[in-house]
Amino acid sequence: MANPSQYATEHHDQFLQELISFLKIPSVSTQPERKNDVRKAAEWLRERCIQVGMSRVELFETEGHPIVYAEWLGAGADKPTVLVYGHYDVQPAQKDDGWDTDDPFVPEIRDGNIIARGATDDKGQLFLHLKAFEAFMKTTGAFPVNIKILLEGEEEDSSRNLPAFLKQHRELLDADLALISDTAMFNANIPAIPYGLRGLLICELIVEGPKNDLHSGMYGGAVANPIHVLSRILASMHDDYGRVTVEGFYDDVRELSSDERAQLARIPYGEEELRKETGVSASWGDTQYTIVERMGARPTIDMTSFKGGLLGDGIKNIIPQKAWGHLTCRLVPYQNPHKIFELLQKHIERHSPPSVKVTLKKYSADEAVLIDPRVAPMQKAVDAFKAVYREEPLFTLVGGSIPIVKWLVDDFNIPVVLMGFGLPDDNLHGPNEKFSIEQFRLGIQTLIKYYESLAE
Amino acid sequence: MANPSQYATEHHDQFLQELISFLKIPSVSTQPERKNDVRKAAEWLRERCIQVGMSRVELFETEGHPIVYAEWLGAGADKPTVLVYGHYDVQPAQKDDGWDTDDPFVPEIRDGNIIARGATDDKGQLFLHLKAFEAFMKTTGAFPVNIKILLEGEEEDSSRNLPAFLKQHRELLDADLALISDTAMFNANIPAIPYGLRGLLICELIVEGPKNDLHSGMYGGAVANPIHVLSRILASMHDDYGRVTVEGFYDDVRELSSDERAQLARIPYGEEELRKETGVSASWGDTQYTIVERMGARPTIDMTSFKGGLLGDGIKNIIPQKAWGHLTCRLVPYQNPHKIFELLQKHIERHSPPSVKVTLKKYSADEAVLIDPRVAPMQKAVDAFKAVYREEPLFTLVGGSIPIVKWLVDDFNIPVVLMGFGLPDDNLHGPNEKFSIEQFRLGIQTLIKYYESLAE
Structure with missing residues (x-):
């Protein structure tokens, strides 16, 4: 047999x-x-x-x-x-x-x-x-x-x-x-x-403006556009170098030891491999860390969906009633997802104009x-x-x-x-x-x- | 009869x-x-x-x-x-x-x-x-x-x-x-x-990143997220006071005469009427101009749709291949929509990172x-x-x-x-x-x- x-x-x-x-x-x-x-x-x-x-x-x-x-x-x-x-x-x-x-x-x-x-x-x-x-x-x-x-x-x-x-x-x-x-x-x-x-925090971020979609010609310039507000909030979360700017976000992050960095550096993966795999013309992110480190040992914020206005084909000239999507964080050891959620809430509050309603809902939180x-x-x-x-x-x-x-x-x-x-x-x-x-x-x-x- | x-x-x-x-x-x-x-x-x-x-x-x-x-x-x-x-x-x-x-x-x-x-x-x-x-x-x-x-x-x-x-x-x-x-x-x-x-310029703005959707856990932090890039571009188009920051955007705008402003000021429409009509808690925009002036006599930029990631129900933990939507301008007399399109193109180019492909397409242009x-x-x-x-x-x-x-x-x-x-x-x-x-x-x-x- x-x-x-x-x-x-x-x-x-x-x-x-x-x-x-x-x-x-x-x-x-x-x-x-x-x-x-x-x-x-x-x-x-x-x-x-x-x-x-x-x-x-x-x-x-x-x-x-x-x-x-x-x-x-x-x-x-x-x-x-x-x-x-x-x-x-x-x-x-x-x-x-x-x-x-x-x-x-x-x-x-x-x-x-x-x-x-x-x-x-x-x-x-x-x-x-x-x-x-x-x-x-x-x-x-x-x-x-x-x-x-x-x-x-x-x-x-x-x-x-x-x-x-x-x-x-x-x-x-x-x-x-x-x-x-x-x-x-x-x-x-x-x-x-x-x-x-890495851990994963999934939230939904919702910006609500007028009570219903408005004609963008009639109200454009006088009513805040939820798409723009959500975009501004998102844009406020990273600096020009790809570092997260949410206050306190990195506070509990485990810094890599030099031994660990040396070991990760032996992994034959870098700019070229990333480009080949993903088709991007260049990597992105915090260049104080290698690509391997950024992908496994550093925390991130990524909006994984963004929806606003007409989602189907065609054009609808409106200021939409709302814009929304899923905001996620990839977390590293010692970051508490619930604490990160609170930091996000505070940051978002600070970056929201008074003329809209902004809500962050926690969907799931894993360390x-x-x-x-x-x-x-x-x-x-x-x-x-x-x-x-x-x-x-x-x-x-x-x-x-x-x-x-x-x-x-x-x-x-x-x-x-x-x-x-x-x-x-x-x-x-x-x-x-x-x-x-x-x-x-x-x-x-x-x-x-x-x-x-x-x-x- | x-x-x-x-x-x-x-x-x-x-x-x-x-x-x-x-x-x-x-x-x-x-x-x-x-x-x-x-x-x-x-x-x-x-x-x-x-x-x-x-x-x-x-x-x-x-x-x-x-x-x-x-x-x-x-x-x-x-x-x-x-x-x-x-x-x-x-x-x-x-x-x-x-x-x-x-x-x-x-x-x-x-x-x-x-x-x-x-x-x-x-x-x-x-x-x-x-x-x-x-x-x-x-x-x-x-x-x-x-x-x-x-x-x-x-x-x-x-x-x-x-x-x-x-x-x-x-x-x-x-x-x-x-x-x-x-x-x-x-x-x-x-x-x-x-x-x-007002005139109307309608464009499509497309940000393309990786060759396909990527697992956000595996690539988050190393690959630019097209949703974030599009958000940053959008956010760069207005200052904190609602003024358009696209270089040259206001160059050809007809300034209202004091006579005309006086006549428009007689129109009984302001903050309260706007709130009642639209349900917003406050107006938005360039407070150097009245709401009536902002709605009829001042030019605007509004993204009327924004799409990225999973557009249906559910959650998809990805860095999406692209984010896109319609970018529109409401224009006032003497603004040339084709010139405005070029100014938008230049502005967008200046605010696009090298790791993505950004395209602005002119869809229609009316003075x-x-x-x-x-x-x-x-x-x-x-x-x-x-x-x-x-x-x-x-x-x-x-x-x-x-x-x-x-x-x-x-x-x-x-x-x-x-x-x-x-x-x-x-x-x-x-x-x-x-x-x-x-x-x-x-x-x-x-x-x-x-x-x-x-x-x-």
């Missing part, structure tokens, strides 16, 4: 077909009209967990989208228990955003990639664990460690109902370490293990997290990557956030290992999101190695 | 029903999907013109929406010829904009008003002329003057194809004066005759216009208003623009009389646009008087 690694190789095409059917379900958690699709994705996962041989599979209802839980504890009490986390919900996507496939939810295979919303974030990556598990079960009849799989459907909506679930099911979820595949490698040859994630890279499960991850990729992984700071990591580190007090197989140009959250089929293959191989080593 | 005035009174309800059926046609000229509706409105008007007894009725095709032309020249060569202009296209409208009727295109009668998109701008107002004409024809069998009616379907789209039509049909449109009902009275008791209209209030047709308008409203009309400067006025004044060199019957709270371009039914009635009576007086 083949070993797990051979089994995975032999069933590669079949695995890919399964992933394609998973990616076809448009499980966009933030769009109310997709509610049924999100559930469909959860049910699809439940079926798969049963098929691969998990011994207990359950769908837990939440106030939002359901949580899929599966476990196999047959390795025995002397083997460690791994809590695997993933999310089956995805970012919004539509053809118009710039996809060059027919439909973000009709996967296409092209140039060695599978292109679809969720391919890498996180459907493709969570699927690796199910397939690694299947490979063991089908060949050896057992898994080397005890495994608990927790798959949520609200990660792209700030994991709103996860904290309550974690609290309520503390014992069920008890484990020796947590393992998450929802990040990227440095490039196709160099794996990366993140040891820090940044730091993980100790010296613990054994982290070092075993280094070894697993090295065995498959034949290259030393880099320890990196990641700019995005995965809310559960903070809660696992702080409340569960267990090591969290981030073994991601995405690539920097996978375009998660953007059009043409992809997952490299080679990474899909190598990811399963790496996880097989890692699970084996955890049993030792 | 009844006289025209009595006829209009007796047929009031029937006239209103006809207007309702006209308002039901959603003739939004700037929305491509409404193309057929715009044509339907033109055809509806053609039928009406035939029914009221015009002797020649024609639909002229243009590169955009059709022009309705109708004439009756039976008054004879010794009577003046009046060119009546109106537009049958309307601004975009949808229930969600804040309408408290079921549908902007299903008129409702409430509190003495007819509520529907286009009720006052300009379907209701152009219809007054057809009904005044009908009243004469049905009672006296003739109209007191020769009349040519020109109804276009692109006024809300900058009258794009009208200049070519005017040039091509110069002789057909020959007249002694032009008469337009597309403005408002000062209030329900005090008529107003505008002697100036402001001034009309001499001393000529006979203007004075006869004063008398007609006085006869019906028993109040001296105010001569006013209007902030909005009606592109044809400039062309008639400059190229046709004929007096243009603006006799409008809208009210300031009619909410044209906004939700719940209305036309007072009493104004509908009095408008027809005033026009009957005016047409009679023109024959004298």
Whole structure:
């Protein structure tokens, strides 16, 4: 009988077909009209967990989208228990955003990639664990460690109902370490293990002016335009050098030690790589920090949407009743998102003229997290990557956030290992999101190695 | 037999029903999907013109929406010829904009008003002329003057194809004066005759950053956010006091004479009236000028739409590929819109960082216009208003623009009389646009008087 690694190789095409059917379900958690699709994705996962041989599979209802839980504890009490986390919900996507496939939810295979919303974030990556598990079960009849799989459907909506679930099911979820595949490698040859994630504060900023849209010819010059007021508020938040000017914003920021800066400086990523990846003609931001530092270790303010006036086609010559959008901060360790929210409120108040009503609403607030890279499960991850990729992984700071990591580190007090197989140009959250089929293959191989080593 | 005035009174309800059926046609000229509706409105008007007894009725095709032309020249060569202009296209409208009727295109009668998109701008107002004409024809069998009616379907789209039509049909449109009902009275008791209209420059301003939407966590802090860049550009265009800071913007502005300022100061409109009309808590703008002056005699810059990031519901944590919207200027006499466009371009260039691509596109450019209030047709308008409203009309400067006025004044060199019957709270371009039914009635009576007086 083949070993797990051979089994995975032999069933590669079949695995890919399964992933394609998973990616076809448009499980966009933030769009109310997709509610049924999100559930469909959860049910699809439940079926798969049963098929691969998990011994207990359950769908837990939440106030939002359901949580899929599966476990196999047959390795025995002397083997460690791994809590695997993933999310089956995805970012919004539509053809118009710039996809060059027919439909973000009709996967296409092209140039060695599978292109679809969720391919890498996180459907493709969570699927690796199910397939690694299947490979063991089908060949050896057992898994080397005890495994608990927790798959949520609200990660792209700030994991709103996860904290309550974690609290309520503390014992069920008890484990020796947590393992998450929802990040990227440095490039196709160099794996990366993140040891820090930025936090995320999401707010809505609303400027309301007249009681209804006004004819811009009749009232222009006498009534404050909410679009202009919102623009002025936004413009007041950065100086000409890209530094945040919100009073107190940097007060609690952890300054990088010279050792850490030296280590981050070894990451071969700079102006040229950024330009190539994003298509911008130049980087932007606080030049007192390197690009790697700016992307992972420095806090930011970004308005991620801005809406005012006619949003469809055509022209409407109005001073709109309101302008609004989402104001977000990426935060670093020791910054408290609730304190930052208050600083933002004060700043906005100071920069709002009396003739409009300005409101800042807190939508979600997650702290940044730091993980100790010296613990054994982290070092075993280094070894697993090295065995498959034949290259030393880099320890990196990641700019995005995965809310559960903070809660696992702080409340569960267990090591969290981030073994991601995405690539920097996978375009998660953007059009043409992809997952490299080679990474899909190598990811399963790496996880097989890692699970084996955890049993030792 | 009844006289025209009595006829209009007796047929009031029937006239209103006809207007309702006209308002039901959603003739939004700037929305491509409404193309057929715009044509339907033109055809509806053609039928009406035939029914009221015009002797020649024609639909002229243009590169955009059709022009309705109708004439009756039976008054004879010794009577003046009046060119009546109106537009049958309307601004975009949808229930969600804040309408408290079921549908902007299903008129409702409430509190003495007819509520529907286009009720006052300009379907209701152009219809007054057809009904005044009908009243004469049905009672006296003739109209007191020769009349040519020109109804276009692109006024809300900058009258794009009208200049070519005017040039091509110069002789057909020959007249002694032009008469337009597309403005408002000062209030329900005090008529107003505008002697100036602001010009309008419409541009599109586009800021393009990365080649596609980026994950805001991964790239935030290292890539310029097009929403922020567009906001900074916008914010740079006004100082803290509402004055435009675009270099050279005020260079050619006609300063008001002390006489004119004194006359405008007699208009009983200020802070309180503005607040009541618009619902703002305070006015805004350059306090060196009164509110009346700011609204009619001073130039402005207003961004009428701003779009960036996810425009639908939900949250998308991205640095968007682009941010864009419409940048418009309301211009005053002697400001050249093409020169202003160049000044805007220079200003924007100076305020754009190198890491993004910023584009300003000229969409349309119309100069402001001034009309001499001393000529006979203007004075006869004063008398007609006085006869019906028993109040001296105010001569006013209007902030909005009606592109044809400039062309008639400059190229046709004929007096243009603006006799409008809208009210300031009619909410044209906004939700719940209305036309007072009493104004509908009095408008027809005033026009009957005016047409009679023109024959004298």
